[in-house]
Amino acid sequence: MxxxxxxxxxxxxxxxxxxxxxxxxxxxxLPSPGIExxxxxxxxxxxxxxxxxxxxxxxxxxxxxxxxxxxxxxxxxxxxxxxxxxxxxxxxxxSAGAGAPRGSSGRQERxxxxxxxxxxxxxxxxxxxxxxxxxxxxxxxxxxxxxxxxxxxxxxxxxGELSQWKIKYEELSKTKQEMLKQLSILKEAHQDELGRMSEDLEDELGARSSMDRKMAELRGEMERLQAENNAAEWGRRERLETEKLGLERENKKLRAQVGDLEEALARRRRQTASALDCDLRASQAALFEKNKELADLKHVHGKLKKQFQEKVAELAHANRRVEQHEAEVKKLRLRVEELKKELAQAEDELDEAHNQARKLQRSLDEQTEQSENLQVQLEHVQSRLRRQQQNAPLFGKIRSARFGAEEAGDGASDLDEDEDLQIQVA
Structure with missing residues (x-):
């Protein structure tokens, strides 16, 4: 320069x-020639x-x-x-040559x-x-x-900074496309999961309706049994009522569990939908801010790094939340399977109760037959006793006349027979 x-x-x-x-x-x-x-x-x-x-x-x-x-x-x-x-x-x-006779040269020098x-x-x-x-x-x-x-x-x-910012812009555009792809994949997975959960809920509702039908049938059968055997079946009725109350309690418990599951599924659906919407809005706002900041790279260098780190943290947090949601969905699936098993057990118990009711009906029929037989025997015994009481004086006279010697031994045997009859009547 x-x-x-x-x-x-x-x-x-x-x-x-x-x-x-x-x-x-x-x-x-130098001096001219005219000068000395x-x-x-x-x-x-x-x-x-x-x-x-x-x-x-x-x-x-x-x-x-x-x-x-x-x-x-x-x-x-x-x-x-x-x-x-x-x-x-x-x-x-x-000055060394001052004694010389030339005075004009001294004046010129001075x-x-x-x-x-x-x-x-x-x-x-x-x-x-x-x-x-x-x-x-x-x-x-x-x-x-x-x-x-x-x-x-x-x-x-x-x-150099401009080239770095160009590279970062390309990386950010690539990450933006990847985030959009991941969001679309998450939406599809969430919709599939919601469809599966709705199908499971419909299956549970169908099982519940079948349980209700079975309960209605049981109630009708119990009412019919009560109408037929109202007079002689109080004990059996009480047992059946207790079993009915137990079944109703179990049904209420199952209904409460199904209602809790429905509320949990609805709440989880709302939470997942709101979380996905919030994440989508946050990602859209972040992408808009990124595009806005990339237009003025020289002024927002520090802010871009901070916001990029924050977005990375938010993405990691979103991934963790998705993993948590998946774990919760797995837990809900296990719970639904357990409920299905419990419903199957309840159906088995209902079948066993129905079989027991049939057995009780048969035993009740047998007991009624036995009671009728005992009633007939009791009537025979009572009629025999009445006849014996009516004929007692006549038998006494005949015995005194004919069997005077055998009175002591026969009296003891008669007394034993009377005691046996009284014991049977009792």
């Missing part, structure tokens, strides 16, 4: 013109200065630095430092001394100004170089 140098260094003129502008003793600065020449010492010093300038120019032509470089400044400083020493050396030479002092001061001021300008130009050049390097680094950094 080029920079304009102050003063004569920024003009770009040839080297001879550049050195001609410097305060060096070129041949044009200076002492041999002054001319010798000027010749040495010219030789030094030539050697420095030769070295500078070999090195070939740019105008205004530090080497040229050092050369200018060395020449300016060596030039003010020349008048002092000349005056020392002149008139030449103030002019040389003023030129030296002007050269020194010019040199300081050149130094200051050169320092300022070097500072500006360094600052511009640093700015250029910083800008190039910033440009490279921004290009």
């Amino acid at each position: 080029a920079c304009s140098l102050p003063g004569s260094l920024s003009m770009g003129f040839p080297r001879q013109e550049y050195w001609s502008r410097l305060p060096l003793p070129f041949p044009g600065d 020449p200076e002492s041999p010492t002054l001319t010798l010093d000027l010749g040495e200065a010219m030789m030094k300038a030539k050697r420095v120019r030769a070295q500078r032509s070999l090195v070939q630095p740019l105008p205004g470089s530090p080497q040229e400044l050092e050369l200018v400083e060395s020449l300016l430092k060596s030039r003010p020493e020349e008048p002092e050396g000349c005056w020392e030479v002149r 008139s030449r001394l103030p002019w040389e002092d003023t030129t030296v001061e002007e050269d020194a001021s010019k040199l300081t100004a050149l130094r200051l300008r050169l320092d300022e130009s070097q500072k500006v050049l360094l600052k511009e170089r640093e700015d250029k390097m910083a800008l190039s680094r910033n440009i490279e950094k921004l290009e």
Whole structure:
């Protein structure tokens, strides 16, 4: 990056013109032929200065630095430092030869001394100004170089960030598509699960209706049995009523369990539907925010990372919730299977109760027959006793007349028979 140098260094003129502008003793600065020449010492010093300038120019032509470089400044400083020493050396030479008879040369030297002092001061001021300008130009050049390097680094950094953001945008678009696919899959699975649960519920309702029909049949049969055997079957009726109450309790329990299952299924359905809707809305809002944030990547770099992490956490939480729902659905399936088993057991128990009722009916018939037989026997015994009581005096007289000797033994046997009859009647 080029920079304009102050003063004569920024003009770009040839080297001879550049050195001609410097305060060096070129041949044009020597006194004219009409003026008396200076002492041999002054001319010798000027010749040495010219030789030094030539050697420095030769070295500078070999090195070939740019105008205004530090080497040229050092050369200018060395020449300016060596030039003010020349008048002092000349005056020392002149003071050494003060006894010479030439007075006109002394006056010329005294008139030449103030002019040389003023030129030296002007050269020194010019040199300081050149130094200051050169320092300022070097500072500006360094600052511009640093700015250029910083800008190039910033440009490279921004290009890298832009490429990273492009990659992240592509990744986010891919994750968005994957999330939409997963949501559609979850919806389909949820709908299938709801269909299966509704089918299971319909099966349970059918089983419940069949149970109700069986209970109604049992009730009708029990009422019929009660109407037929109302007079003699109080004990059996009580037993059947107790069994009926037990069955009704079990039926109530089963109904309560079925109602609880229906409420749990409805609640689970609402919860899963609301959870899926909330997740869908949250994912849609997140995707909208992502698209909105991707339009202004430079301003929302930090927010995008935080929101991406939050969305990853929400997705993990949603996956955990889905797993929990699956576990709960499995538990509900196991519970439904257990309820089916319990219903089958209840049906078996109802069949056993029906069989027991038939057995009780048969036993009741047998007992009625036995009671009728016992009633007939009792009537026979009572009639026999009445006859015996009526014929007792006559039998006593006959026995006293005929069996006087055998009265004691026969009386004991009759008493035994009477006791047996009384025991049978009792």
